Amino acid sequence: MLKWFNSPASETQVTHGQRLWLYIFATIIMLLLVAPTLIVIPMSFSDSQYLEFPPESWSLRWYRNYFGSPEWMQATATSLKAAVLTMLVATPAGVVAAYGLHCSGVRFVRAAYLMLITPMMVPVVLVAIGAFYVFVKVKLLYSLTGLVLAHSVLALPLVVIVTGSALKTYDMNQELAARSLGAPRWKAFLTITVPQIRFAIVTAALLAFLTSFDEVVVAMFISGGDNPTLTRNMFNALRDQIDPTIAAISTIMIIVTSLMMILAQVFGRGSSEK
């Protein structure tokens, strides 16, 4: 142990002992990054009205509360529908746009790229009230279509960035080879390029799903009526009081997100082994 303390830790010959403060500090911070979210999980199984840790008695009452409530169930269904549809709209639109901009050498490619990533730069409140205004005019307020469109716009930058950076490392000559052998461009793209940037596309799709599923501010404005999203209802519940049902919902959301990440990893493995 003492030997390790005095052994050099880097090229500059600083010893592990001299750096002990950094190790302790970093460990505490990493714990603080992960723990707050994870601690909600056991709390959601507590029997008490006041969320306690560790719970004195366990129960599933908050889960029963959640699954037994038509409002929460309806909101969950809306959120899932919106997320899946956003994924299905934003991913193809974004991938195709990234591919087009990557291959086309037109002068205004940079401007178009910049425009596609603006939804990420503009404060989300502005997107929300802007969409609210448009949707009132075209009667899309509180509709699933409107929600999916707005969420797709928010997800587009992520899809374009992720796919774009994958295309940068991809050798376009492979597609050229396929086309010189007679494949039309679209076929070369679908059978040669897409399989090779598969991981990026899956990541992009997942990000699009999560962008919609987690989104609060836009949903606050343009979802409602018969179609409020889960996050909108959660946010409103948080403003009022600390309802332990939210802990149960949070746990479920953490599980959904983790499943998504694992899925991405599985797909990622598959493509890196090739």
Added chain:
Amino acid sequence: MSDLSLTIPRGNSEGLRRDGALERLKLFGLSSPALLMVLVILVIPVGWLFYVSFIGANGQFSLENYERMMKRKSYYRIFVTTFQVSLLTTGLCILIGYPLAYFMSQLPKRLANLALITVLVPFWTSLLVRTYAWLVLLQKQGLVNQWAMSLGLWDEPIKMVHNMTGTLIGMVHIMLPFLILPVYNAMKAIDHDYLKAASNLGASPRRAFWTVFFPLSLPGLLAGSLMVFVLCLGFFVTPAVLGGGKVIMVSMKIVSNIELFVNWGAASALGVVLLMLTTAILWLASRFVTLGKMTGGGH
């Protein structure tokens, strides 16, 4: 009736050039659905907000929405709060995130990946869930108060939520990954031979760090800090929940202007100012670092 000379290309090169130009345009056209969506849902409405911000209560052109912002104390306070929260959050993120990124950059690959997961897990977890977690932990009967009192750190439960403290804790937790990731990427790209050279020439570890490593990591730190600052400026959910109405930031005022007072003029003017600030900072940032790096696009 068709002229033969029309079917035979006059100069092959010109035909090819035209074909190439057409092909490039077609490729560019692939981005049109996405562009159209951004145009209709984002650009046009924001343009309209611009317009509305210059319309007074009587429906005529006027600057009253901006004048109100300059004159009223409440608006002044909101801007001060916004900057205060953004600066403090960015500062705390740098103080906490930089050492952590440095620590991660020094680890062997396997451990570094493990450490990276602890940064990425919160990054992927719902913002609302994380905000809720802090609300639960920091409340009066919450875990933090319970543990601190049983350890004897303080005797009475401290109010840590529904105020500035809670807002800052929540915001720093949410923003940290945005700082750590670009800093970590910048540190990973540093060639360690420079450090070897420095110590070979007699620099102490401290000196080698401050004169060689730190300057090389600065672009990443700058990119991360600006990203955090800009995101903070427009933040809504966390201050709205953890601030408990005591920390009012610009975006919250925009929302209440519309939800409570249905005052589009005032909301738009605030929105325009917020957008201008954001754009100015991003433009400034783009002069130092490429935007791709800020958004985590370029690896």
